[in-house]
Amino acid sequence: MNHLHQAFSVRFTYTVFFTTQLFTKANSLLSDFFRQQSTNDARKKLLFVIDSGVMDAHPDLQAEIRTYFTQHTDIVDLIPELLIIPGGETAKNEPIFVEKIVDAVDKYGIDRHSYVVAIGGGSILDLVGYAAAISHRGIRHIRIPTTVLSQNDSGVGVKNGVNYRGRKIFWGLLCRPLRFLMTVLF
Numbered sequence: 001m002n003h004l005h006q007a008f009s010v011r012f013t014y015t016v017f018f019t020t021q022l023f024t025k026a027n028s029l030l031s032d033f034f035r036q037q038s039t040n041d042a043r044k045k046l047l048f049v050i051d052s053g054v055m056d057a058h059p060d061l062q063a064e065i066r067t068y069f070t071q072h073t074d075i076v077d078l079i080p081e082l083l084i085i086p087g088g089e090t091a092k093n094e095p096i097f098v099e100k101i102v103d104a105v106d107k108y109g110i111d112r113h114s115y116v117v118a119i120g121g122g123s124i125l126d127l128v129g130y131a132a133a134i135s136h137r138g139i140r141h142i143r144i145p146t147t148v149l150s151q152n153d154s155g156v157g158v159k160n161g162v163n164y165r166g167r168k169i170f171w172g173l174l175c176r177p178l179r180f181l182m183t184v185l186f
């Protein structure tokens with residue numbers, strides 16, 4: 001029987017940065033990163049998705065993010081709507097949260113030059129990584145882990161996924177689209 005035998009390999013690399021007080025004016029880690037990534041052909045947009053538990057613990061976080069990026073409008077465009085999603089396993093159990101992120105990617109024209117940025121525990125990182133990976137076959141993604149577990153595991157690794165009909169991480173994938181990971185202590 002005639003047949004074709006095909007093979008391909010894809011090599012991904014990413015960097016893990018460690019910092020604290022990420023959105024303070026004195027911390028240029030993020031702005032330096034985006035400046036290095038900037039190209040003339042396309043503006044980069046940032047869509048933030050934030051764990052509700054982090055928001056409860058850090059009520060000024062949204063304002064800090066907005067202030068930070070108003071100082072850097074020359075390099076990136078912050079999407080004004082910051083998505084807040086319930087933290088914990090709920091985020092991975094309810095398909096509506098995948099849809100919410102994918103709908104925002106569509107609504108705000110987040111393309112493959114742009115980034116989806118997740119701030120939260122491992123559940124939110126798993127959810128956002130999955131939604132970013134299935135949108136346009138992989139949007140650039142930044143993970144900002146906020147729990148001890150996620151700073152040691154999902155925040156520095158390459159696994160993404162959500163639960164399906166109560167079965168853990170039934171929908172999921174490895175690796176793509178991670179480009180940049182960060183551990184942050186607020």
Ligand SMILES: NC(=O)c1ccc[n+]([C@@H]2O[C@H](COP(=O)([O-])OP(=O)(O)OC[C@H]3O[C@@H](n4cnc5c(N)ncnc54)[C@H](O)[C@@H]3O)[C@@H](O)[C@H]2O)c1
Binds near residue numbers: 053057
């Ligand atoms: N992808 C991977 O490689 C990997 C590895 C290990 C675990 N996981 C997944 O990670 C999940 C568990 O993650 P987790 O232990 O980080 O917990 P979590 O993400 O489930 O969060 C637990 C609770 O802490 C809250 N929270 C998060 N950050 C906070 C902060 N800074 N201040 C206050 N509250 C905060 C959340 O809102 C939530 O209520 C599981 O779903 C597990 O499957 C994934």
